[in-house]
Amino acid sequence: MLVNRRQFCQASVILPFMQTSLAFGDELEDPEEVPFIVGRADFSGAWKRVDAGSVVADFVAPRLDEKHISELTRIQVNGAGHVDDVIQRFSGNGCLTWFKQNIVGKKYWENVSIDDSPASRANFSLFWDKYCERNRTLTLLEFLAYMTVFANEVGGNLTTRSERINSLKHKLRPGITYLYDRFYIQSGSRRFQKMSYNGAHNRTCYQLFHDDRFLEQHKHLPLAEKVARTSDQAWKGDAYPRDRYPVSPESSETGIILECDFFKFRGRGLIQTTWRSNYRHIVQMIKSYQGQSSTIASHRESWRNIPDEDALSSSTNSDWDELFAASDREILTFAVAKHAEVGRYLPLSQEPASVNGTKIGSILRMGVGVGGDKSYGHTLRARMHTLCNSLLG
Template sequence: MIGRRQILTAIGTIPIFLLHKAMAQQDDESSSFADDAPPQLTGNADFAGVWVPIGDGGIVAAGPPPEIPKAYVDLYSEIVFSNANEPGNYFATALDTSFPTLVNNAGAGNPNADLKAFSDIAAENLCSKFWDIYMAPPDRVEWPTSLNLLEYITYIAVFLNETGGTFSRGAERYNSNNPALVHPGISYLFDKFQPEGKDWWKQSYNAPPNMTCGELFVSDHFNRMHAKKPLGPQLHMSNDAVWNGVAYPKGQYPTSGKQAEMGYILACDFFKFRGRGLIQTTWRSNYKRLVVYIQTYNGDSDLVLKFKSKWPADQFTSDEVCTISSDEDWNELFSDPQLEIPVAAVKLHAVDNGYLPLSNDHSVINSTAAGSIIAFGDRLGGRGYGARLRRRVFYICKALGTDLPT
């Protein structure tokens, strides 16, 4: 039996300004934009699970994805990466090329591959930095610190597709504050609606597992922290049923998303718990898991330690922290140049949803069962995403081949 190869070297230093710029949040109105096309129709992930089809949603089946050949599954399951730049170093030695170059070549001029390319050297650096943090020894025994080659390829295919090749994604954006739009500004996040001409419903973020604005407006914890913000004096303790609904009162209240104009509303779950990071972490339930991570953190990130001190576990439950936290808090945490929170979000999602590890059995990998690539994709990006993901993984595997050292 072929033994596993542990590939260990140190990552090169990546300029902090480059990482910070790449991970910065994009909340200003000039960069705000939300597409009314369900991501399932464009081959992207619905990480938040907010798009619900009417019937089949108009999806035209592309046929079953290619199977990953047994030779690939057997070999790639035995090649294990346990530190950041190891894939790059490994492929440079084995193939005289870099992994990003190989992926870019695999997708170039091949629409069947449906692969996004690494956009530039900044994306390659961010990729290396992400895996350096991912594979660092954690203080949580259930968290993975290594990936085999097939798992690595699968994650890469997700991240490249969902970031357009940049390996960076900030906070979920919303519509421009144009009153001519049906869902201007932040009302896009609050509203439940069916886009014109689409057989889909987009669900509201002002709904479980988030707390509604109406629930928060009468919360003592929420008001002690946020009632002095703009619109707080008017809205705190409000019992207007609209704030428990799924249609934002855009004729009565601003939709700009500007803290100076509507900070009290923006402290609510529908806004502050929108998607962030590489897998667009969404909903109070997922942010609550990150709060627990922060409150029990034993690493060396000054930023995470600052918030551990701000939200001590002996004074606040994780649910209370979710209530008192702000949009600015989460923007800052997800913009950490050390990437502690973006990486933790990816790991927590995998642990909670059970899509890792991938099986080393060829028949399972190509099925829809637990341990398959389709199950990985569907649990991460929504039903139907896994089939597209396996297609992307197949073409990267095909480019790599099996003439690799173990």
């Protein structure tokens, strides 16, 4: 079963989105880095509010005009070129140019930027052409909802991203300890917990250091001999033993530790696939793949005759980086579609009352499914309100 961040994130702090970027080297001690506070998606489902205080909704999105919903659900789009043609018919510009010239800076979009560079345009075409080819056509309403999410998370540049970590100079959680550790951040009266990636829906390092398939596959890496069959109980826990092991994300230093689940199955893609349990869906897709991607075919041959769990344990960071970054966009689009399928937030309803509601088929429900809390859903709908008014008047 796909692990949905709603299982972890029950808070519903309703705040407008703020555009921010967590890059290697950023400090995460500031409470403004909690995704619920800054309006970013909690793709891993690792954050939750743990204080006993009441949650007050101080931002409720405007409802979309019923005529706009009817018009946008009537139009089906089947690829990037078709999207550009439709948007140009309404606005006079292609999609990314329209976003940049007519949407960015408007109400609810004040802190969002759109990348309309040639590279971003190429990625736009590759992604949406493959998405529509391998999945289904989208209504224009669904397309705009996705692009609203992608604008917030990646500036509209539809290429893969990997979950990033702290600087090696971070005082509390340097380097890979950010992923491994469970920790708390206080923001006023609110207290948030970030869960450890060492366990939960991953296998622990301790389990993997006693797993024959894992050890055989990665035995050539630095530190393999030191950790194989270890009795060190720290590898079962949620505090990285940084007094005894490196915290660098470089394989030449940290070696086999980086092939453990907490690091290998961190977030990748546009709607970040995180946890072993979610990468399993991709392994299953690859093992049954019948398409033309040579990248996927090579991994299919490596994994097709072994159990899914062995494929996951023997896979490498390099495997997953290659699969998500492949120019064919097969895995990138599959991961986005699988998330929506199992999370049950698409398709959006064609009934205006349902689109503006809170249940399956609504924009709010899509926002919660993607972002982890109600604030994400309300701001998704608010930004969609601005899009619809701009496009349809």
